[in-house]
Amino acid sequence: MSPAKPAVYVVDDDPSVRGAMKRLLKSVGLPVKTFASAREFLDQATPEWSGCLMVDLRMPGMGGLDLQYQLNARQISLPVIFLTGYGTVPASVRAMKAGAVDFLEKPVDDQTLLDAVHKALERDRGAKRDQAEMQALHQRLAALTPREYEVLAFIISGRLNKQAAAALGTTEKTIKVHRARIMEKLRCASLAELVRLAEKAGIKTLD
């Protein structure tokens, strides 16, 4: 369940680059894993991996931009840092538009690279935290019965119990029961909390 320990995943077809990267990153205490191709990385990566990705733009077979695209398609959300010897403006623009953390040209200054890595790791921590929060939230919401979910929509829309009852063709008494169960299942101590929880989960209000 808990994501793997954060690491820097280096994807480069040049063995000497992989070696140099590994040495540099390890020297500052960062776990590193290297891959000789995008294919090799994709075959092993899972959505549980955390950390960041450092990838060469131009490689035989699948290039860095294609890899970035494939990651999105597979729900693998690792911040990407591009590294390249022959970068072009259009390529860097495409990469940045696609959400890359940085786009560096070889030879790259050690400090510049480490700064980018730390920024990427920080971004991933934030993303993973948000992700975990959302998952916990939806897990709680999954405990609601269909009817309770309907009632929830009325509550967070500011409707009175009697209004919800009329709209759902039942009585105020029943709504109160559902309401109490909702508060209990979602562990909300107040309506204010409930509204914020629903807001975070993106539950739509009525009308």
Added chain:
Amino acid sequence: MSPAKPAVYVVDDDPSVRGAMKRLLKSVGLPVKTFASAREFLDQATPEWSGCLMVDLRMPGMGGLDLQYQLNARQISLPVIFLTGYGTVPASVRAMKAGAVDFLEKPVDDQTLLDAVHKALERDRGAKRDQAEMQALHQRLAALTPREYEVLAFIISGRLNKQAAAALGTTEKTIKVHRARIMEKLRCASLAELVRLAEKAGIKTLD
């Protein structure tokens, strides 16, 4: 009060580029204003301007990136499209990191440029809409007295009137009065609405 009509602001030191841009943009019905330098643009621009900015990266005096920086400092939030004849990867990365919509190299394809402009205008519409919403919201909040603002914090934290009363050293009765005034001033028909409004305004809950 209402922002000026959206236009495309072209900043380029080359008169022929300004002319060409003006012709192209006008041909698709877009209002255009041209400037020969970043300085000239900054001297005239106000936060009310809406639309987008198309700026040459390299110009005598202040360059495009500096202009982008100055805009932020002056609360002028126009989406920026960079145009350049001699773009470098680091420059494009810096521009994109700073939030540029696109970074295009001359000679640029008409359609590519128009696509970027439309995207920028769309982004600006969204930003201006959000901005207006936030302003209206803070305007309403400004109607609250200091005491009402304190009470509001308790309400959106899910506290009972009696709890707020105890904490503020007053009576439940008084809290009810404040509460009613808050709902009226903020034009909220329900607690759910109030919580969402406060959330949007970024009002902190207690503890």
Added chain:
DNA sequence: ACCGACCTAGGACTAAAGTCCAATTTACTT
């Protein structure tokens, strides 16, 4: 000194929501 805001507060209710209790009807699973 007077005005207008702001904060205060009591009386007297009405209405809405929450809390115990217990109970019935379905729909679906084992």
Added chain:
DNA sequence: AAGTAAATTGGACTTTAGTCCTAGGTCGGT
């Protein structure tokens, strides 16, 4: 067929919140 989760409802209250109306005290500005 028995068991279970879900949805339903009633009774009997207690708590909270909201609604009128009225009204005292404080303060800063004219």
